[in-house]
Amino acid sequence: MKNIGLRIHDADFEAGRRATAEAATLGDLIAAFRRQYILVLVFAALGLLFGLAHHITTPKQYYTSATILVDERRSELDEQIIASIPFARNDTSLLNEMQVLKSLQLASDVVDRIDLHENEIFLYPPSSLARSVLSDAKSMAAGMLGAEEDAAAPTAADPDAQLQRRKLQTAARLQRDIRVERIGLSFSIEISYIGHDPDLAAMIVNSYADAYLDDRMNANADATERTAAWMRSRLDALEQDAANVLAEAAALRQSDPTQITRLRELAQRAATLDELHQTISARYEQISVQGSFPVSNGRVLTRSMVPREPALPKMWRTVSVTIMLGIMFGFLLAVLREARERFFRVSTDVHDHTGLPFLGHLPRINDAEMTGRAAPSAQAKPAEPVAKGKPPFALPPHMAFSVARPNTMFSQTIRNIHASIAFGAPEGGKIVAVTSMLPEEGKTTLAVNYANLVAQSGARCLLIDMDLQGAGFDWAPAGPGIIDVLSGDIPLSESIHRLDDTGLHILPSGSAADQPRSGEIGIQRKLKALMPELRKHYDHIVLDMPPLSSGPDAKAMIGLLDKIVLVCEWGATPRSLVTRYLAHEPEVFQKVAGIALNKVDVRKLGRYARPGWPESYLKLTPRMV
Structure with a gap:
């Protein structure tokens, strides 16, 4: 019984000590905060100062956007094919149009429209003081380490080739910076861009909308031309087939008029070819007329106005981020200082x-x-x-x-x-x-x-x-x-x-x-x-x-x-x-x-x-x- 009593006492003591240790955890945090809060506040203040300095030295940027509506016009054949799954077809079509807007080809068209490859503000935008310091430090470190920048790509001797390469680089940069997003569940697409020049930013998004509509119109015209060319070749093939059938029937009548069944088959074949020729001819005439008057499958809902107020930088956002970073850094140093505490205090x-x-x-x-x-x-x-x-x-x-x-x-x-x-x-x-x-x-x-x-x-x-x-x-x-x-x-x-x-x-x-x-x-x-x-x-x-x-x-x-x-x-x-x-x-x-x-x-x-x-x-x- 005495041993049992000792074990119970030891168990109670261990439980009490464990509870005390767990309860003391919050006390440790409170005591550590009392010791280190000045350090955290100092770094929060430094974060505030850095955020204000970064806001003051960061160039202003302007937000522009344009909205286009993608129409649901389709050919009669398309309507017959997708009658059973219209919603899947609609979403797929919209995603396809968004990929067109994000394509390098459309960016190249915009570059050609507004000569963006000659615009110095777009090619060499101003940077903030922090970015400039980091860039200089990176270059200095690379120089101290003996690292050399990659050699530039060999320039072509042909000036036209150089110009095309410059346009392609500018288009790739524009493709990276442009933003294309769907508005809710509608068939409207927002094209947005943030730039340092408000006039240039508005020009870019409006040119994007116009280039998209022209591209869709040209695409329809090209598709119509390809369809018309196919129909023309098909009509020529039908005429040749019909002529061959008639010639074969005439030869059969002269050589063996008793093959009535064969003659009937040739006559039916000739009638079928003639009917198909008439149908394709009618469609060919319709497509030829449609090709003369191409119709775009979209329209501009909202064109961008030249912004007057900058969208970036936002002082509250910059300052809040730098303050949080300062608090985190101060907290990290406080933890390190607490971990290094190895002296008698209490x-x-x-x-x-x-x-x-x-x-x-x-x-x-x-x-x-x-x-x-x-x-x-x-x-x-x-x-x-x-x-x-x-x-x-x-x-x-x-x-x-x-x-x-x-x-x-x-x-x-x-x-x-x-x-x-x-x-x-x-x-x-x-x-x-x-x-x-x-x-x-x-x-x-x-x-x-x-x-x-x-x-x-x-x-x-x-x-x-x-x-x-x-x-x-x-x-x-x-x-x-x-x-x-x-x-x-x-x-x-x-x-x-x-x-x-x-x-x-x-x-x-x-x-x-x-x-x-x-x-x-x-x-x-x-x-x-x-x-x-x-x-x-x-x-x-x-x-x-x-x-x-x-x-x-x-x-x-x-x-x-x-x-x-x-x-x-x-x-x-x-x-x-x-x-x-x-x-x-x-x-x-x-x-x-x-x-x-x-x-x-x-x-x-x-x-x-x-x-x-x-x-x-x-x-x-x-x-x-």
């Missing part, structure tokens, strides 16, 4: 990637806020084990921020760090190391502010600079330090400074030119002997340690430490670096009390939090920032 980043407690956010300190505030000063006072007669010195303003501005988020975070360290630490002195993964992440600032806050509370606190290879306490006066004490050259009491305002004792690293590293065996042995003595005199000992990535110092001193405070720079320390280091150094991991994020931009912090996370409820006040 508390859940610390929990999810390291499994360590989150100690809080430390906002970036603005020294201008400390103007006019007296920084804690340090001098020697007769207090064991501090030496006497040392000159006082003042801390930089940002090093005393926690005591000068106690109500800020920075100070509250330090108090939270102190409370977290207080749990589980041994009595009789707590040795806390403050370190970071990389240099310049603000560990020294945190260590000094933390030690000042602890000392101000009335506890005996000692701050030791153990970053022997770093900048250390460069604001401290030159003199002996921890290295001198460990080497036995200087007594401990002559190396410690005391801050008047908070009572903090400070032990610098020392003034030796070549200081040994804290990870060396000799230094470690002497530190092990010194730390128990310091525990007797101080309630808290804060060590400013070198960065973890700079060497094995922190690992070498792990046995002397009670807790480690790890400082990571907000938006700068890679999560993978911290995770891998702690995974390979379990001894260090066990001593880390948590991670504090330093140099936080508080005004941007809420953008990285999902709805419901602590950072999403952050309310800033002037006193907290």
